[in-house]
Amino acid sequence: MQIKVNNIVKIYDKDLPSKFNAIDGVSAQINQGEFISIIGQTGSGKTTFIEHMNGLIFPDAGEIEFVFTDVDKKTNQDFQRKIVISKKRFFKRKVKGLKSIRKRVGVVFQFAEYQLFEQTIEKDIIFGAISMGIPKKQAIEDAKEIIELVGLDQSFLQRSPFDLSGGQKRRVAIAGILAMKPDVIFFDEPTAGLDPAGIEETLKIFDKLNKSGKTIVIATHDLDNALTWTKRTIVFQNGKIIKDGDTYEILSDNEFLKNNRMQPTKLLSFASELERRGMKIGRVTNIDELAEKINKNMEE
Template sequence: MQITIKDLEHRYQANTPFERVALFDVNMLIPQNSYTAIIGHTGSGKSTLLQHLNGLLRPTKGSIQVGDITLQANKKEKNIKSIRKKVGIVFQFPEHQLFDETVEKDVCFGPINFGVPEDEAKRRAKEALQMVGLPDKYLEASPFDLSGGQMRRVAIAGVLAMQPEVLVLDEPTAGLDPRGRKEIMDLFYKLHKEQNLTTILVTHSMEDAARYADTIMVMNKGTVGLKGTPREIFGQAEELQKLGLDVPETVLFMKDLGVRLDEKFDEVCLTVEEVAQAIASRMNGGAGS
């Protein structure tokens, strides 16, 4: 599902002495089935932007079009419920929102709330739990008896049970250990590919942005600073550092290697595999000379 954001502005507590411009002049085109990573300093407006994608926040100027529904400043949209069905948001620490006595009831809550019959909701709960890699036996468990990582999976299953077409992820791996992070990121990538989910990820991990996304948007002080492919974005290490952001370790490594060997490596390596490839081809290329 395509998303078009035009001239979006958001002011918190508009027209009060506490008014604060959190977003301005935001323009984005997010194609159907794409994977977009949004990076940027704390306070740059990432979470505010995400909350516009399913109508939790309304623009104070500009518009957001999701599929055939448009949310505009100063206009009430009657179809807000259908936008919430299409756009699933996994908030930061989504497990904090678990509340029901069993995993099954918790995962069924969204669908039932949106008018899905109970049998169908239960079927979806089972399916969603399988997608996040939890066996059926957890259906009857209390969410509060699970480990932190399992609770997060249950919360994600609750979003998947709504069968969204767009999946919006706000730092979904915060607080997990490296292994848990990789498992969750691989899960989202698999869903993106297999269920054709248009995916929008806010992350602090430059490695994840480089590895999974096809487009990166850099938010800076409430607006889009840079946009491009991971290779285009991470090829501008100085620009990013000016915005207070890092580049992936692999990019730094290649720069450092270039300095030490007094040679210039032009390739922007986004993964360890690409680093190995670049070095190997240099060695092969140099073998005859």
């Protein structure tokens, strides 16, 4: 799936003195298979942007175009389908195609485990899939594979989700989105509240999903995780995109980050200090690459 965002605007408190543009003329394109981080200060527009991506809210101006492969029910042949979300199209007539978008674009919000409500993990995982038209028998079979994909074994399926740790609940919530078989998944602060081990496990799941072909987009305040795992970064400020490009190129620009009230990454700050002291470090995006560069310098 390809998502084209064309100059969207979202206005809150329209008739009040507190009126403001939560999203202000944003354009971007998200292509199938990308691994993207969205960064920016609290209130910069990250969450509001994500809420537009599967029709939870609609723009007050501009439009969002979704292009994907669908199957013709009459001929059983694949064809390219395009659905456009805009205020004009979705506020003045019946919402058409929205279910197709929500099936293909999943959104996992911060502390998604609070959305768990069923008696068993299996029922929680299959709930969304069944609501999207997947037969119950198929959804149950899929749940066996999906629970292992998120790092839990099948014995968890008949357990209560409320007996799990916070990190395990988060994985079950992710499994519920995966059960709907989306092409694209947006995560809003997916590692919030997790311990270091939980963070590492969660990000490894995202990396595995991305390598399987899914588009992964994470909104995060942790720039070190963005550096290590994502290839492209979109920077929001005051409802606008102020930079969009290669993650390393953006996050290695400490002056840009500081000017926009973001803390430079610990990894690149340390690498910069080593270079100041005479080591040749160059481009590194994770601790293993940095250790390799340090060892190479020690050998020379």
